[in-house]
Amino acid sequence: MTNRLNRSVGGTLFLLFFLGFLGIFMVIPLVFTISNAFKPLNEFYLFPPKLFVRNPTLTNFTDLKQILANFWIPFTRYLFNSLWVVVLGTGGHVLFVSLAAYPMAKHDFPGKNLLFSITVLALMFSPEVTKIPNFIIMSKLGLIDTYTSMIIPSLVFPLGLFLMKQYMEDLPDSLIESAKCEGASEYAILFRIIIPLVKPALMTIVLFNFTFVWSQTSGEMGGGYIFSEKLKTLPYVLVQITQGGFGSMQVFAWDGIVAVINFLLISIPIAVFLITQSSIVETMATSGIKD
Amino acid sequence: MKTLSSTWKEMKKYRHSYLMIAPYYLPFLVFTVFSVLMAMGLSFSYFNVLETPRLIGWQNYINLFLQDDIFSIAMKNTFLFVAITGPASFILCFFVAWVINEMRPKVRAAITLVFYAPTLAGVSAFAIWKFVFSGSEYGLVNAFLLKAGLLMEPLTYLKDIRFILPILIVVQLWMSLGHSFLAFIAGLQTVDRKLYEAAAVDGVRNRWQELWYITLPVMRPFLLFGAVMQIAQSFGVSAVSINLLGFPTTKYAGRTIVTHLMDYGIIRYEMGYASAIATILFLMQVIFNKTVQRGLKRIGE
Incomplete structure (x- = not known):
């Protein structure tokens, strides 16, 4: 103390x-x-x-199990969809952000400052601003109603890049210099030296990206790109049950079912947060915007 | 003076850097930068998705500001959030982070979880508020007021225009201790204790002076980050309104700029008009953010 x-x-x-x-x-x-x-x-x-x-x-839990068991698409399919989107979306985000944040923090290439100011600018406005153009772009690319449409928004999530770049900037340059003298390639420097040192930042963007994917695919208004029943994620389907409609099947969601669903929806992000909490505090310590 | 060819040489030297940023920045440029520009372009058109967009000049903007009464409700409500929930939440984030800063790490972690959990809850948070403000006698507020004899019959808070805005403000505040809150907690931990000791020698007498003369100036970069997050959040209020009050809300009393955008974009497929709303939202958020940043940079100068 x-x-x-x-x-x-x-x-x-x-x-x-x-x-x-x-x-x-x-x-x-x-x-x-x-x-x-x-x-x-x-x-x-x-x-x-x-x-x-x-x-x-535990009746509410068994009742929910019953509802899901009666549906023509097995519950495991929704679970798989969620895991798939989280693994590819959050995993891809973490990989791409790590790759991009390293040159953004430590190299001095033309256009770098412009790109970073655009990234900070992207933190300043709501994602809804790009909702309609993105819908049109995705439909031109034939991505509507595919896993890709759920994954792309999490790949380009700007907060992850911002936090990772700030965190990497605080690492001493001497580490990189000495590795370069020994002839290490840029990729070797990133994956052997930098990545092990930025674990807290990695955990943090995993949490932020995970909660983003989790909430983004769960609301009817939130997702917006998925229409097929078999592509829906678990949170999406659970929220639909609470709203009384479950695909083409009407479900009477009594209070017990709604309560159980909300309990499940809230406990997963909280569990992820508990695992990552100390890393987050360490990472956010470099989140300040310097004048 | 840099010539074009020397810049090109420079860029070739850094080809590894460009290769490394490409997987993130190419989709980013398409789905964020190009997308914003596309919204701006579409805002000058009539576009219903089926036919090709038709240029109509400033007509969408003229309609928004002169004809669309619901848009003025949306603007008024959004400004109310920007004026009330934005600053209130910013101060709340800082206050809680500041009070728990000197507590033991375990206690601090537990309190952080309690205040941050509503942000994690997302959509599932709204169901519980529906129960709190339920129109039946089993709703929390109704039960409490009926029991206390303050009401004779239950009120339908979520459909009553007298209550809609206050409820939105309360619930929005409840779930607004997000990224800025975490940044403040972390930032306060980085403030050097020696600064406080030195200040005590220099005659800083109590915690309030300490806060004003030392903590706030040192925390400036974090306050800037927090402001960016809070401003974006309070201009973008929509999920609370849609999930709690329905869509649309009674007499549009809970309409915000973003719900107006969704109404035209997702339900009516008037993409040109929705893009004009998106453009206005974008410009307001960026300009307001830049202005606040300039103001915050003056702290402690």
């Missing part, structure tokens, strides 16, 4: 009180999301609603 300077007890209490107040506001919806998933049907209709579950049950 570091030594505390200039700290008044009153001030500390005031800050903690305010933090606690905010924390309760933040956490109550999350507690409901978790406990509702385990509530039996009758506890959904208690008046007033209870924050914590009294008689936890």
Whole structure:
């Protein structure tokens, strides 16, 4: 614990009180999301609603399993679609960003500064700005309703490149110089020397890209490029069930089903975050935009 | 003076660099840079996807600003988010990061998770808010107010134009502690403790002075990054409105620029008109962002 300077007890209490107040506001919806998933049907209709579950049950989970089992496309297909898009999208993003961030951070080629300012500019506007042109470009390329259409947006996600470039810039140049003296190629320098040193940044862009892919393919409005039932991702299908329509089959999604689905949808990104959390803090320490 | 041929020579020398950036930057240039330019071009046309685009000059913009009453609601609402949720969330991100900065790492990690989890939740977050503001007596707010005797019958908050905007602001704030929040937490950890010790010798008496004279100026690069993220986020509010209030919302009370764009782009297939909305959104976000950046650079000068 570091030594505390200039700290008044009153001030500390005031800050903690305010933090606690905010924390309760933040956490109550999350507690409901978790406990509702385990509530039996009758506890959904208690008046007033209870924050914590009294008689936890797994019926909601088995009910959801039943719904998915009755559908003509097996549940595993949706799971495969999700994994496929995440592996190719996030994996490709991490690989391409690593390749590009290294020259952007350490080489001095013409056009570099212009490219970087464009990348920072891309952080400044909403992805919806490019939604319509991208739809048209994808349809001209024949990519609508393919895995590629779900993968491309995650490949060009600008935040990943920005963070990786900032992180690599802080690595000492002497490492690269000495490797060059020993005759290492640029690719050898990147993959043998740089990549092992930027693991925290890699973990961070994995998380950000994963949550981007996860949320992007889950809303009807979010994805936008997929129409075939067999190409839908798991979050997409789960969200559709909560909205009452599941392909051409109508499903009555009672509160228990909705609760379980939300529990599943929220727990996966949180699990990924827990694994990557310490790397993220280390990486974001270089995220500042220098004047 | 660089000549064209010397630049070419320079570029040839760096051919490895170009080769390495190509896999990322080629699709980036197509799906981001070219795409923005394409939106700008299409904004001067009538385009319904089936027929080839027909140039109509400034007509889309004239219609947007002079004829489209719903667009003015969307603009008004979006500015409300930019004016309220943007700065409020920016301050909230910094405040929480600052308060937890001196706590033990485990405690800090746990609090970070609680405040960041709503961002991770994405679409699934909205269902729980639907339950909170549900129009039936089993909704959280209704149950609470009925029990307390403040209401005689349940209210349909999500369909009532009196409540739509306040609800959007609350939920948007709840899920807005995102990338900037993480950047502030990380940035505060990098501030050198010696600076505080030196400042204490120089007569900085309390934590507020410390914050103003040392922490904020040192944190400037992170504040700039956070501002970029928050401004983009608050101009782009849409998912909350669509998922919570439906699409369209009652009397368009929850309409934002992005939901207006989606209405014309995805539902009505008026791509020229939607592109004009996209162009306006792009210009506003970039200009506003650049202006705020200039302002923030003055901190501590």
